[in-house]
Amino acid sequence: xxxxxxxxxxxxxxxxxxxxxxxxxxxxxxxxxxxxxxxxxxxxxxxxxxxxxxxxxxxxxxxxxxxxxxxxxxxxxxxxxxxxxxxxxxxxxxxxxxxxxxxxxxxxxxxxxxxxxxxxxxxxxxxxxxxxxxxxxxxxxxxxxxxxxxxxxxxxxxxxxxxxxxxxxxxxxxxxxxxxxxxxxxxxxxx
Amino acid sequence: xxxxxxxxxxxxxxxxxxxxxxxxxxxxxxxxxxxxxxxxxxxxxxxxxxxxxxxxxxxxxxxxxxxxxxxxxxxxxxxxxxxxxxxxxxxxxxxxxxxxxxxxxxxxxxxxxxxxxxxxxxxxxxxxxxxxxxxxxxxxxxxxxxxxxxxxxxxxxxxxxxxxxxxxxxxxxxxxxxxxxxxxxxxxxxxxxxxxxxxxxxxxxxxxxxxxxxxxxxxxxxxxxxxxxxxxxxxxxxxxxxxxxxxxxxxxxxxxxxxxxxxxxxxxxxxxxxxxxxxxxxxxxxxxxxxxxxxxxxxxxxxxxxxxxxxxxxxxxxxxxxxxxxxxxxxxxxxxxxxxxxxxxxxxxxxxxxxxxxxxxxxxxxxxxxxxxxxxxx
Numbered sequence: 194x195x196x197x198x199x200x201x202x203x204x205x206x207x208x209x210x211x212x213x214x215x216x217x218x219x220x221x222x223x224x225x226x227x228x229x230x231x232x233x234x235x236x237x238x239x240x241x242x243x244x245x246x247x248x249x250x251x252x253x254x255x256x257x258x259x260x261x262x263x264x265x266x267x268x269x270x271x272x273x274x275x276x277x278x279x280x281x282x283x284x285x286x287x288x289x290x291x292x293x294x295x296x297x298x299x300x301x302x303x304x305x306x307x308x309x310x311x312x313x314x315x316x317x318x319x320x321x322x323x324x325x326x327x328x329x330x331x332x333x334x335x336x337x338x339x340x341x342x343x344x345x346x347x348x349x350x351x352x353x354x355x356x357x358x359x360x361x362x363x364x365x366x367x368x369x370x371x372x373x374x375x376x377x378x379x380x381x382x383x384x
Numbered sequence: 385x386x387x388x389x390x391x392x393x394x395x396x397x398x399x400x401x402x403x404x405x406x407x408x409x410x411x412x413x414x415x416x417x418x419x420x421x422x423x424x425x426x427x428x429x430x431x432x433x434x435x436x437x438x439x440x441x442x443x444x445x446x447x448x449x450x451x452x453x454x455x456x457x458x459x460x461x462x463x464x465x466x467x468x469x470x471x472x473x474x475x476x477x478x479x480x481x482x483x484x485x486x487x488x489x490x491x492x493x494x495x496x497x498x499x500x501x502x503x504x505x506x507x508x509x510x511x512x513x514x515x516x517x518x519x520x521x522x523x524x525x526x527x528x529x530x531x532x533x534x535x536x537x538x539x540x541x542x543x544x545x546x547x548x549x550x551x552x553x554x555x556x557x558x559x560x561x562x563x564x565x566x567x568x569x570x571x572x573x574x575x576x577x578x579x580x581x582x583x584x585x586x587x588x589x590x591x592x593x594x595x596x597x598x599x600x601x602x603x604x605x606x607x608x609x610x611x612x613x614x615x616x617x618x619x620x621x622x623x624x625x626x627x628x629x630x631x632x633x634x635x636x637x638x639x640x641x642x643x644x645x646x647x648x649x650x651x652x653x654x655x656x657x658x659x660x661x662x663x664x665x666x667x668x669x670x671x672x673x674x675x676x677x678x679x680x681x682x683x684x685x686x687x688x689x690x691x692x693x694x695x696x697x698x699x700x701x702x703x704x705x706x707x708x709x710x711x712x713x714x715x716x717x718x719x720x721x722x723x724x725x726x727x728x729x730x731x732x733x734x735x736x737x738x739x740x741x742x743x744x745x746x747x748x749x750x751x752x753x754x755x756x757x758x759x760x761x762x
Binding site for chain 2: 250255257258280284302320326327336337
């Protein structure tokens with residue numbers, strides 16, 4: 194299968210294109226932070242163009258599963274409906290860029306949809322499903338499609354900085370702000 | 385109904401019921417067993433693997449105590465010289481096990497890995513005590529000349545069964561977790577609680593029946609015994625709209641949030657159909673409109689003085705074992721407990737993984753399986 198950037202972007206190599214899309218995801222992550230969300234953004238690319246772009250909306254929707262990737266998947270379904278494309282074929286040729294490693298749930302969703310690959314920035318030590326906490330990306334699970342190709346560490350420092358900014362602030366919807374404050378002091382002590 | 389149910393009672397189930405009847409005297413629980421007997425299903429806890437594991441062992445060197453008056457001093461010396469790191473559950477001294485009373489004492493000198501074996505014959509299972517113990521003569525004289533290699537349990541026992549296995553190797557400390565013991569003996573739920581569980585699952589079953597994908601799920605607030613969300617699968621239309629994901633979004637919608645309502649994706653119509661099937665299956669207020677849900681949440685606020693946060697405090701009933709995506713969605717949503725009917729090979733709450741007790745995740749929850757198991761095999 195041809196990589197979309199190998200022919201769509203004449204003078205850029207694939208690493209540059211990866212960085213470009215990760216930067217697009219990063220912009221969405223910044224928007225998430227501005228709205229008091231965990232700063233994660235995601236873009237999904239099909240045939241060389243972005244067909245879905247979203248960010249974390251957990252607090253806004255009061256639904257803890259509304260991660261950037263999940264929102265993007267819904268947009269892809271909408272896009273497919275609008276452009277009368279077979280969604281399963283679109284997902285099979287989709288490229289996913291996200292500034293933080295997909296969590297166990299999102300990695301599972303990518304596997305369920307048979308998405309071939311994901312490029313991300315920094316690791317997700319708390320929930321990561323592509324090696325940090327679990328190996329959903331390449332574990333053998335009945336019903337899952339191909340294993341997910343993972344490229345990590347693209348502009349990771351930017352993503353880490355953004356996450357640190359978020360954890361310095363407080364999640365306004367969390368039930369125990371005192372606990373958060375304690376965690377923060379621990380974090381500061383260790384860092 | 386009960387006649388029908390009896391037909392489904394498996395031989396396993398009968399054994400199980402008999403066993404628990406014998407093992408308990410509590411009135412309430414014996415009632416539970418009676419109820420279980422006429423019921424075609426039995427509840428099985430899905431606990432972390434550590435509760436089912438066989439005893440693993442570790443090697444230690446053990447010497448005989450010749451002068452028992454010195455025992456306390458020996459223990460003191462040894463615990464500073466050779467602390468049993470990671471083996472704090474293992475008792476340092478034991479009575480010799482040769483069938484006789486007052487057959488003397490044995491004491492653990494050290495873990496085998498603490499000894500630098502290089503200058504010793506590593507194939508030997510007994511070594512001279514003075515070669516590994518640096519202490520004065522009075523201490524050495526109180527011990528046998530040679531110490532032997534023994535195996536002791538590597539990890540502290542978590543269940544009575546593990547305790548019994550461990551004790552056969554060497555005496556160990558055992559602090560029984562009373563709740564886990566009740567869970568393993570199925571002494572957690574009363575008759576009325578089991579009935580409530582069955583009611584909720586039969587509602588999930590009805591939802592599953594109207595779904596083309598045959599999976600149904602309900603979210604219940606056990607504090608108020610009300611149904612917070614009822615959902616079924618839409619994966620034929622949207623690959624990720626598994627019943628659990630739909631249920632989680634419906635809970636959010638009840639808290640003035642939600643996402644799938646905004647995208648205009650239909651997750652409602654068939655639920656009305658299930659509603660008509662619902663009859664008097666369960667007593668509750670009608671929460672189909674967001675208004676009445678608000679009222680329900682308002683009630684909760686007064687009760688707990690905090691507004692509802694995600695699925696905190698709620699129980700989920702789903703006809704079959706959730707996949708990894710749904711299981712992790714339940715971790716993110718801080719669910720309290722999950723009850724499911726039938727296992728799936730890809731299931732992440734017991735079969736392929738045990739995400740609900742995965743080490744390193746920030747939220748763990750209880751999982752029970754087997755509710756209306758036969759009927760859930762849709």
